[in-house]
Each structure stands twice: as structure tokens, then as C-alpha cells.
Amino acid sequence: MIDEHQYDCPLCGLDFFGATCHSACPMSGDCAMVRCPRCGYEFVQEGSIVAMLRRFTAPWRKHDSPGHR
Amino acid sequence: MSQLALQRCHPTAELPTGGPRKLLLIGNPNVGKSLLFGFLTKRYVTVSNYPGTTVEITSAKATIGGEQRLVVDTPGTNGLIPQSDDERVARDILLNSPGADVVQVGDMSNIRRTLLLSLQIAEYGVPFTLCLNMSDEARERNSEVDATALSETLGIPVVATSALRRWNLERLKREAVRPALARVTTQYPEAIEEGIAEISRGEELTRGFALAILAGDETLTPFIAEEKRPRLDAIRQEVQRKVRLPLSVAIANARVAAVDKLLGEASTQKAASRSNFRDWLGGISMHPIWGVPVLAFVLYVAWWFVGKFGAGQMVDLLESKIFEQHVNVWTIQLLDFLARFPHQHAIEEKLIRAAYTGAAGLTFTQQVAKFFHDIVVGPYGIVTMALTYAIAIVLPVVITFFFFFGVLEDSGYLPRLAVMLNRLFRKMGLNGKAVLPMVLGLGCDTMATLTTRILETKKEATIVTILLALGVPCSAQLGVIMAMLGPLSFTAVAIWLSVIVGTIFLVGYLAAKVVPGEAGDFILEIPPIRIPRLSNITIKVLARTEWYLKEAVPLFIIGTLLLYVLDATQMLSRIQQIMSPLVVAGLGLPAEASNAFLIGFLRRDYGAAGLFAMQRAGQLNAVQTVVSLTVITLFIPCIANLLVILKERGTRMGLAIAGFIIVYSFGIGVVMNVVFKAFKVTLS
Incomplete structure (x- = not known):
């Protein structure tokens, strides 16, 4: 999985773009986890439910939340 | 004279005046300034020659930290006493841009060279933000610098970035428009300090400018009023008479010593700076002894919230009210209608159950019907078991746990837990690097097992792999475990916890015995303790729930x-x-x-x-x-x-x-x- 979203790592605070899978992971290429390239902490990528929610709430939101952008 | 002097003396303005405020990128050569410039601006750039030179200056307008800026990429420089045209241009732009936001870009692997320039910028009284770029390379070379500690020591924002990998660039944007005056002062030999005071007498001069005169910066000569030159020369000669080394060397030596002192302070800074309740709370959360009651409190809240509320009220609602009374009943009735064969479902509390009797002597067609019936609503049916477990029992539990875990993540507690465990395990003599995979295991054990590759010996990796698999449940699993703990008494929970923690420490202790206790610490940027935002946590819960379901x-x-x-x-x-x-x-x-x-x-x-x-x-x-x-x-x-x-x-x-x-x-x-x-x- 490779994407071009920007993420903030909840553990070490790094902000980074994109998420690449660890090639050795058996779930590689088909999971929704994002791995921080610095500390290795894994967290969940936003899925379609959040994307849909964002679309619905876009007119009322001034800024995106800091966790995922 | 300082910046004012240069403004007064310089023949022409080097960059467009008016328009948005400037944001200057200054730093040593080859530290990734241009890459950062490209990221910050992402648009058409203006390339122009600096007046009177062939040095090219790149600038472009951009929105940085929500504000309009003219971003200027200055030529690489090793110091503010110029040795070349490039360096002179960089210094002149810096000192000719009062009010600009200055970002010093440095190579994290070469922190001494970076800080030497930082000290000189500070001596000119210029507020700035320090960007420690190429942090990915520093990490690979084991020369990573703790940006938070350095920030506290210098008193300016410090951001560890990698322009190449696009790490922390959003944070850099936020901090770039919040530069600060560094609160460090380099102490020079007494004669030089006297010379600085003498040069500054009656003039609005910064230490940087006085030092440049003492160091014999000839590029300044044209900008010093002719009648003042003899006095400044006399002061310089007088100071040189008292100092054995050439003044430029003595000044450089003092700066190198100051950099070494700074790096030493940065490694001990964190423990000293606790000014308010949040800092205090953050501090004790990381303490190897006081951190334990904090962790116990966190676990207690998790047990109450997930075990009592999630596994109690929420599961009752979904399992007893929705699935048992409606979903399962309707699906069983539907399957009984569609896939017919003789059988009688058990009835408990007036509700139809998956278990049934009386299905004997079936024809082939009835056997096929029974197969489809059982696959969906049998005792091991997709609806009556898999979905009931997944949605009615586990989902409410993991949702409440994800909420709680989101609070932990957003509050900044997790990295502190890592530091606390690191200190605790180090006291047992275990390699500090072994702790990080265990904290990562709270996210995903599978990935955490992969990160055991950072450990130096196979023995270490094996022991941490066992510790991970034994005692560190991932977040979804921890949620269900909390649910089972919910109805139990405090003693029962304490027994379970003691066995799990005891196991981790027993294996950790044995690990310390068989694995050489090499330091090998990890550097983790510790964010401030924050009050979590509900909107942010809600998004995390939704994302995790979707992941769980999939x-x-x-x-x-x-x-x-x-x-x-x-x-x-x-x-x-x-x-x-x-x-x-x-x-x-x-x-x-x-x-x-x-x-x-x-x-x-x-x-x-x-x-x-x-x-x-x-x-x-x-x-x-x-x-x-x-x-x-x-x-x-x-x-x-x-x-x-x-x-x-x-x-x-x-x-x-x-x-x-x-x-x-x-x-x-x-x-x-x-x-x-x-x-x-x-x-x-x-x-x-």
C-alpha cells in the first residue's frame, strides 16, 4: 500500500507523507494500518466511513483534524 | 551598527520590498535547503542575482502556517564571517531583513557545525527557528538528536525533519512563523568580552557585529564610517595583544566549546524544566517509580470504562436487546422458511435460539437445506455465532476501548509510557531498544515483531518476540480482555495483572541475564501533555472501527x-x-x-x-x-x-x-x- 496522505504519528509525533507497507508483513498490501517510518508505531488509516463523514461535515469544518489529513 | 548599520550602508535593496513578510532559509551548504524551499513554496519561483554579485537568490510567495510569506532560499554558508561571495550574500540578506522569519536549516548528523551557525545567528540578535534536517540519515547513523531537549536548551523552536522523506514538514511550517530569540550566550575569553563591550560603547551593536569586527571581518570595512575605523582598529589590536591565539581562532574555539556545552545541557534539560501542572504530570508519567501508579490509574480507568461501561451496558444493548431479540430471531425464521427440513429450535426466555433438535432421517434435499441453514443460523452459524460475536459482543467493547486508546494517544501519554518502561527495563539491565517494540505492540503485535530487527543480537530479538507474543495484546485484543475483566472483583483483576506483568518482568529479567545490557537508547520526541479533542478522537474511533470490521x-x-x-x-x-x-x-x-x-x-x-x-x-x-x-x-x-x-x-x-x-x-x-x-x- 502506498498513499500520499499526510499523517501525524500518535507515538513519536512525526508528520510524514505517504505510507508504505513493510514488505515482510503477511498483511502487506491489503491492510489499513499505517506505519510511522521513524518509530515504527502502527495506526489505522482513515477509511471510507471517515472520508464520507468528512464530506458531509466539510461545510461546517474550518480545519482538518490534526491526526490525519 | 549591526543590522541597522548594514541597512544604512548597503547600496541597494537585494530583494523586493513591500508585499508579504519574508521567510529566510539559511544554513550550511548541502543540508537540503533547496528541497525544503521546494516543499514550502510548491510554485513558480523567482531566481535573481544578488546585486553586485553573480550569486543567485531564489524566492517565491507561499502560505506558511496560514500566513503569506516571501520564502527566500539563501546561499549555503558556514558562518557569518564570510569567506566567499555566497557567504557574504547569505549574511547580508539575514541582517538586511529585519522582522523576517528566519529558519536555520542544518544537518542533524552534523549537529556541531549546525549549532556553530546557530550561535552566530543568536549573537546577531535574530529570532529564528532551527530545522534539523536529514534526521532520517542521522537515525540510520545512530546520531539522532533530541529536538525537544535542544529546543528547551536553546529557547527556540527546533524541528527534526527529513525533506527527502517529507518528515515533519507540516510541523516545520507551523514553527517557521514562530521564531524566537535564542537564550544562549557564548562566553569568550575575558579580553574578548572587554573588547565587545568597548566596541559597543555608545553604539547600537549586537555581540555578533562586535565579534565580527574583532575577528577581522574585512567585508564589513566598506560599511563602517571612515572616522570610526581607527578606534575600532585600536580596540582590536589591544584585544589581540592580550590574547595568545589569533582573535578569529580564539572566537571560533569559544564557540566550539559553547556548542559542546549546549549538547551536554540538551541531554539533561528535560528533567529540569517542569513549570506547570501538565509538565509535572508529564514528568511523573515518565518516572520509573511514580510512573507506575500513573499507569495503574490509567489501567483502572480503562477497566472501568471498557470493562464496566463497554462490556456491560453497551454489550447488553447490542447482544440482549438487538441481536438476541431481533436479528437472530428474524434470521432464524427467515432461514427456517427458505431452507426447510424438520427440526425444532430451542426456546429460552420466549426467544428462539440457534440450537435445535429433531433433525433425523433427512432426505438429500433436506440435508442440503440443513447445510445452508446451519452455515447461517446453526450453533456455529455466520449470523448466530460469527456476527453475534463480532458485532454484538466484541464491537461495543472495542469501540469503547478505541475511544479510550484515542484519548491516550492524543493526550501524549503513550510516548511517556514508552520512556517510563524504558527506564524501568534499563534498571533491570535490559537494552533500552528492546522496550520500543513492546510499546509498538499496543498498535499491532505483528508489526512490532518485525521491528525487533532493530535489535542488535538474535538473542535480544528472540526474547522481545516472546515478550510481545506473551504479554502485549494489540489494541483490539486488549479491549476484549478488558471486557472480561469488567465483571470481576478488584482482587481478581489484580491477580490477572500480576501474572501478566510478572511474566513480562520474569522474561525481561532472564533476558537481562543472558543479553549484555548495552545502553542503545531510543530517542522519542515527547509531545506536551494535551487535552484530547473529541472530534479528533471520534475520527480515530471511526477509522479503527472500520478497520476492525474489515x-x-x-x-x-x-x-x-x-x-x-x-x-x-x-x-x-x-x-x-x-x-x-x-x-x-x-x-x-x-x-x-x-x-x-x-x-x-x-x-x-x-x-x-x-x-x-x-x-x-x-x-x-x-x-x-x-x-x-x-x-x-x-x-x-x-x-x-x-x-x-x-x-x-x-x-x-x-x-x-x-x-x-x-x-x-x-x-x-x-x-x-x-x-x-x-x-x-x-x-x-
Whole structure:
């Protein structure tokens, strides 16, 4: 999985773009986890439910939340 | 004179005046300034020659930190006493741009060279933000710098970035428009300090400018009024008479010593700076002793919120009110209508149940109907077992746990937990690097197992792999475990916790004995303690819930189908018979608990959900719950984790680890059961 979203790592605070899978992971290429390239902490990528929610709430939101952008 | 002097003396303005405020990128050559410039601006750039030189200056307008800026990429420079045209241009732009936001870009691997320039910028009284770029390379070379500690020492924002990998660039944007005056002062030999004071007398001069005069910066000569030159020369000669080394060398030496002192201070800065309640709370959360009661409090809140609220009220609502009374009833009635064969479902509390009797002597068509019926709504049916477990039992639990975990993440507690555990394990003599994978395990055990590659020896990696698989459940699994803990008494919870923590420390202690206790610390940027934002947590909960539904539910269905096949082929009762000496006699559990351990191989939370369902149905008393919960907690996390263990540690070692974990987890359960029985413990 490779994407071009920007993420903030909840553990070490790094902000980074994109998420690449660890090639050795058996779930590689088909999971929704994002791995921080610095500390290795894994967290969940936003899925379609959040994307849909964002679309619905876009007119009322001034800024995106800091966790995922 | 300083900046004012240069403004006054310089013949022309070098960059467009008016328009948005400037944001200057200044730094040593080859530290990635241009890459950062490209990221910050992302638009058409203006390239122009600096007046009177062939040096090219790149600038472009951009929105940085929500504000308009003219971003200027200055030529690389090693110091503010110029040795070339490039360096002179960089210095002149810096000093000719009062009010500009200045970002010093440095190479984290070459921190001394970076800080030498930082000190000089500070001496000119210019507020700035320090960007420690190429942090990815520094990390690979084991020369990473703690940006938070350095920021506290210097008193300016410091951001560790990698322009190449686009790390922390958004944070840099935020901090770039918040430069600060560095609160460090380099102490020079007494004669030089006197010279600085003498030059500055009656003039509005910064230390930087006075030092440049003392160091013999000839590029300044044209800008000094002719009548002042003799006096400044005399001061310089007088100071040089008192200092053995050439003044430029003496000044450079003092700066190098100041940099070394700064780096030493930065490593001890954090412990000293606690100014308010949040800092105090953040501090004790990381303390190897006081951090333990904080962790106990966090676990207590988790137990109450997830175990009592999530596993109590929320599961009651979904399982008893929605699934048992509606979803399962309607689906059974629908399947009974569609796939007809003679049978009578059990009725409990006026509600139709999955179990049934009277299905004997069926024709081939009825057998086919029975097959489809059982796959969906049989005792091991997709709806009556897999979806009931996944959605009615586990989902409310994991949602409440994800909420709680989101609060932990957003509050900044997790990195502090890592630091606290690191200190605790180091006291036991265990390598600090071994702790990080264990904290990562709270996110995903499978990935955390992969990160054991950072450990230097195979022994270390093996021990951490065992620790991860034994005692660190991933977030979804921890949620279900919390749910089972909910109805238990405080003593029962304390026993379970003691066994798990005791296991981690026992293995950790043994690890310390067999693994050389090399320091090998990790650097983790510690964010401030924050009040979590509900909107942010809600988004995280939704994202995790969606992930859980997509990843866990299919495995629940596969596990259920496996049970169905085993049941249909009479294998399940045989397995239960085989496991009976262990499960019934050894662990003191009902024979049906074998099913939970069997499907626990697929996912530990599915196994735990099976035990949780038995607990809710009153099939497990408190002692049985604690015993089964301990076994399932110490069990291998999931099939993916097992595959990674085999892959990373090799088949033979992987199987040995898996074998050890299975024997250890069941062994501990048997010991607990025997002890409870011997002392007639009821835990009620």
C-alpha cells in the first residue's frame, strides 16, 4: 500500500507523507494500518466511513483534524 | 551598527520590498535547503542575482502556517564571517531583513557545525527557528538528536525533519512563523568580552557585529564610517595583544566549546524544566517509580470504562436487546422458511435460539437445506455465532476501548509510557531498544515483531518476540480482555495483572541475564501533555472501527466455518475429548472452552470473545474467568503474528517460540487453577 496522505504519528509525533507497507508483513498490501517510518508505531488509516463523514461535515469544518489529513 | 548599520550602508535593496513578510532559509551548504524551499513554496519561483554579485537568490510567495510569506532560499554558508561571495550574500540578506522569519536549516548528523551557525545567528540578535534536517540519515547513523531537549536548551523552536522523506514538514511550517530569540550566550575569553563591550560603547551593536569586527571581518570595512575605523582598529589590536591565539581562532574555539556545552545541557534539560501542572504530570508519567501508579490509574480507568461501561451496558444493548431479540430471531425464521427440513429450535426466555433438535432421517434435499441453514443460523452459524460475536459482543467493547486508546494517544501519554518502561527495563539491565517494540505492540503485535530487527543480537530479538507474543495484546485484543475483566472483583483483576506483568518482568529479567545490557537508547520526541479533542478522537474511533470490521470480521467468519466443519465431521467433540485433560482437569474449565482456545489461534480476541460469551452466559465463574483470561492473554496474538514469528526467527526457532508460548500460557493456567483449588479461592 502506498498513499500520499499526510499523517501525524500518535507515538513519536512525526508528520510524514505517504505510507508504505513493510514488505515482510503477511498483511502487506491489503491492510489499513499505517506505519510511522521513524518509530515504527502502527495506526489505522482513515477509511471510507471517515472520508464520507468528512464530506458531509466539510461545510461546517474550518480545519482538518490534526491526526490525519 | 549591526543590522541597522548594514541597512544604512548597503547600496541597494537585494530583494523586493513591500508585499508579504519574508521567510529566510539559511544554513550550511548541502543540508537540503533547496528541497525544503521546494516543499514550502510548491510554485513558480523567482531566481535573481544578488546585486553586485553573480550569486543567485531564489524566492517565491507561499502560505506558511496560514500566513503569506516571501520564502527566500539563501546561499549555503558556514558562518557569518564570510569567506566567499555566497557567504557574504547569505549574511547580508539575514541582517538586511529585519522582522523576517528566519529558519536555520542544518544537518542533524552534523549537529556541531549546525549549532556553530546557530550561535552566530543568536549573537546577531535574530529570532529564528532551527530545522534539523536529514534526521532520517542521522537515525540510520545512530546520531539522532533530541529536538525537544535542544529546543528547551536553546529557547527556540527546533524541528527534526527529513525533506527527502517529507518528515515533519507540516510541523516545520507551523514553527517557521514562530521564531524566537535564542537564550544562549557564548562566553569568550575575558579580553574578548572587554573588547565587545568597548566596541559597543555608545553604539547600537549586537555581540555578533562586535565579534565580527574583532575577528577581522574585512567585508564589513566598506560599511563602517571612515572616522570610526581607527578606534575600532585600536580596540582590536589591544584585544589581540592580550590574547595568545589569533582573535578569529580564539572566537571560533569559544564557540566550539559553547556548542559542546549546549549538547551536554540538551541531554539533561528535560528533567529540569517542569513549570506547570501538565509538565509535572508529564514528568511523573515518565518516572520509573511514580510512573507506575500513573499507569495503574490509567489501567483502572480503562477497566472501568471498557470493562464496566463497554462490556456491560453497551454489550447488553447490542447482544440482549438487538441481536438476541431481533436479528437472530428474524434470521432464524427467515432461514427456517427458505431452507426447510424438520427440526425444532430451542426456546429460552420466549426467544428462539440457534440450537435445535429433531433433525433425523433427512432426505438429500433436506440435508442440503440443513447445510445452508446451519452455515447461517446453526450453533456455529455466520449470523448466530460469527456476527453475534463480532458485532454484538466484541464491537461495543472495542469501540469503547478505541475511544479510550484515542484519548491516550492524543493526550501524549503513550510516548511517556514508552520512556517510563524504558527506564524501568534499563534498571533491570535490559537494552533500552528492546522496550520500543513492546510499546509498538499496543498498535499491532505483528508489526512490532518485525521491528525487533532493530535489535542488535538474535538473542535480544528472540526474547522481545516472546515478550510481545506473551504479554502485549494489540489494541483490539486488549479491549476484549478488558471486557472480561469488567465483571470481576478488584482482587481478581489484580491477580490477572500480576501474572501478566510478572511474566513480562520474569522474561525481561532472564533476558537481562543472558543479553549484555548495552545502553542503545531510543530517542522519542515527547509531545506536551494535551487535552484530547473529541472530534479528533471520534475520527480515530471511526477509522479503527472500520478497520476492525474489515479485518477481524472475516477471520471471525473463517473461524466459525472451521468450527462448523469440525462439528459436522464429529472432529470437534473429539478435539474437546483430547483437550479435556488439559482444559477440564488442568484448567478447571468447561469442555466448550476448547472451542475458544481453538479459534484463539486465528485471533486472540475471537478466542477471548468466546470466553466472554461463556462468562456472560454464566458458564464461567470468577475463578474460571481469571484462569481462562490469563491463558488467552498469554496466548499467541493471531495467525499473522505466528507467521511473522516463523518468518523472522526461522521455522525451527519460530516453532520453538510458539511451543514455549503455548506450554507457558496453559502451564500458568494450570498452576493458577491448582493454587486456587488448594486454597479454596472463589474470587467472588
